Amino acid sequence: MTPEDKRKQQVADECAYLLKLATELKTEVDKTRKDELSVGVVRKAAALEQMARKVRTGTAFQAGND
Amino acid sequence: MSNMNRNAANRAAVSRQRFGSILFLALLLAIPSRAGLPQTGLPTKGSMLDGQSPASAAQQNLDDPDSSGDYTDSVMGQRRLKMLNNERQKSLLSDSDKLVKLATELNNEIARSNSGSLTLDELHKVAEIEKLAHNVRDKMTMTIGAPSPGLMPIYATPYPR
Numbered sequence: 001m002t003p004e005d006k007r008k009q010q011v012a013d014e015c016a017y018l019l020k021l022a023t024e025l026k027t028e029v030d031k032t033r034k035d036e037l038s039v040g041v042v043r044k045a046a047a048l049e050q051m052a053r054k055v056r057t058g059t060a061f062q063a064g065n066d
Numbered sequence: 067m068s069n070m071n072r073n074a075a076n077r078a079a080v081s082r083q084r085f086g087s088i089l090f091l092a093l094l095l096a097i098p099s100r101a102g103l104p105q106t107g108l109p110t111k112g113s114m115l116d117g118q119s120p121a122s123a124a125q126q127n128l129d130d131p132d133s134s135g136d137y138t139d140s141v142m143g144q145r146r147l148k149m150l151n152n153e154r155q156k157s158l159l160s161d162s163d164k165l166v167k168l169a170t171e172l173n174n175e176i177a178r179s180n181s182g183s184l185t186l187d188e189l190h191k192v193a194e195i196e197k198l199a200h201n202v203r204d205k206m207t208m209t210i211g212a213p214s215p216g217l218m219p220i221y222a223t224p225y226p227r
Binding site for chain 1: 151172
């Protein structure tokens with residue numbers, strides 16, 4: 001597997017993970033009542049935010065190097 | 067005949083005496099409750115039984131946080147909290163829907179393009195996902211009202227910058 005293929009696979013995996021996290025977050029939000037503070041939602045949202053930042057900055061760093 | 071007259075006079079005297087003592091007792095009970103308030107200057111709990119005017123009772127209800135005057139405020143506050151929580155929940159649902167939509171679009175685009183880097187449009191989508199996730203986290207931590215049982219404290223996750 002060439003480095004380019006690895007990179008493609010990595011980007012695809014990261015985006016698939018973003019979708020998985022977003023879906024899980026939606027499921028958690030749907031389960032939450034309106035006057036409830038859900039720790040699960042907060043954790044999922046934090047993980048999604050962190051992952052999105054990682055994807056964005058990782059790609060930006062690579063684009064800057066290209 | 068004179069005995070009958072005497073008995074009638076006695077009965078009249080007794081009834082006058084009884085009426086006088088009842089009147090005296092009534093005055094004795096009524097005077098301190100009227101006179102006591104201005105002298106002591108200590109207002110009692112807002113009730114009309116102590117000889118207060120309705121206006122002063124209402125003023126006391128406003129001044130005293132424990133009184134029933136705050137009932138309407140607390141009801142309005144509860145309604146406001148309920149409304150805010152409803153709005154927050156709607157916003158959370160809308161944000162999570164947008165997140166799933168954006169992530170699905172991004173995933174489809176990546177699968178279609180099959181490239182090792184993201185385009186500008188895809189980067190915008192990732193940034194939007196990041197922003198929405200941050201909003202969801204903020205909105206969830208701003209839940210208003212009584213805490214749920216078994217709630218754990220939430221600490222901010224440190225991110226590498």
